[in-house]
Amino acid sequence: MNLIVLLETPSPFHAYMRINSQFADDTTLIGLINDGDASAYRQEVKELTVWCSHNNLELNTLKTVEMTVDIRRNPPALPPLTIMDSTVMSVETFRFLGTTITQNLKWDNHIDLIVKRAQQRLYFLRQLRKFNLPKELLKQFYSAIIESVLCTSITVWFSSATKTDLRRLQRIVRTAERFIGTTLQDLYSSRVSKRASKIILDPSHPAHILFKLLPSGRRYRAQTTKTARHRKSFFPQAIYLMNS
Structure with missing residues (x-):
């Protein structure tokens, strides 16, 4: 195509x-x-x-x-x-x-698909739990089958998602959270930090210049944002998390 x-x-x-x-x-x-x-x-x-x-x-x-x-x-x-x-x-x-x-750069359609796919897979997690599988195996299943769906391009859409959509996603995570112990915010933060670290360590990456250290050498210079859409996008959010 x-x-x-x-x-x-x-x-x-x-x-x-x-x-x-x-x-x-x-x-x-x-x-x-x-x-x-x-x-x-x-x-x-x-x-x-x-x-x-x-x-x-x-x-x-x-x-x-x-x-x-x-x-x-x-x-x-x-x-x-x-x-x-x-x-x-x-x-x-x-x-x-x-x-x-x-066209409107909103993520309702994408999150609808994520929720549908994750709910289908959540059924199998419940069944595995009924068989008293070890917690480590349940974590592996969750990470490979459910978390991988939830995290599809999460660094792009999570910070711009509406509260309603985030609540829908969080209900799925909360179902598994009792024995998995991972929140949706944790998933997003870890993915953003991992992606940002790769960019920082790769001088050939086109976005490498966006991560500029302050004279202190401990924090990165925040980007100037004029709109909420830009503020919620990947790079301003990544710099914020790296400075946290």
């Missing part, structure tokens, strides 16, 4: 930024566009199409979708995207590497 994602949003960065991610037979093109000028983005799509043709690869336009993310109150309508004389379908939500992303 080929996914092309367009993000239209006010930004202090340069007029166009693109990220081309490839996983197996999936390709994702992410463009950041300011002032409604999508010419650079569309040129990038054209170049990607030409590159595929030159390398004997065929873009499946029937499975190619475009999603526009624009947080302004009255976003302008954009003309449809065309690839090889086929109009690309515009969608409001799609799944990217197991994570459901929506």
Whole structure:
């Protein structure tokens, strides 16, 4: 499946930024566009199409979708995207590497899926507990089968989830918490700290420069945030946790 994602949003960065991610037979093109000028983005799509043709690869336009993310109150309508004389379908939500992303950058749909999958697996944990399995085996089952579902891209969505959604997730964790001993906040904090530590130790990582030590050498410089959406995103939250 080929996914092309367009993000239209006010930004202090340069007029166009693109990220081309490839996983197996999936390709994702992410463009950041300011002032409604999508010419650079569309040129990038054209170049990607030409590159595929030159390398004997065929873009499946029937499975190619475009999603526009624009947080302004009255976003302008954009003309449809065309690839090889086929109009690309515009969608409001799609799944990217197991994570459901929506136009409004809210996580209700993704959490709905997580809750459904986790509840199904929780049944088996209850059955194993009835057989009086050792606590260590129950922990291993929980970590591999349930926690892995709860933690799917948790560093991205947890801090932006609504209280209602977090309560739904916490009910699942609380069921196992009596003999597992892990809270949802603990899961989130451990994943964020682990990811941040990897970035800090890797000078080649594009986000390495965001973790700047203060002159004391003990704490990292906090990012300036102007919106709640940015404050709740990964990097400000990671710096906060690393400084805690």
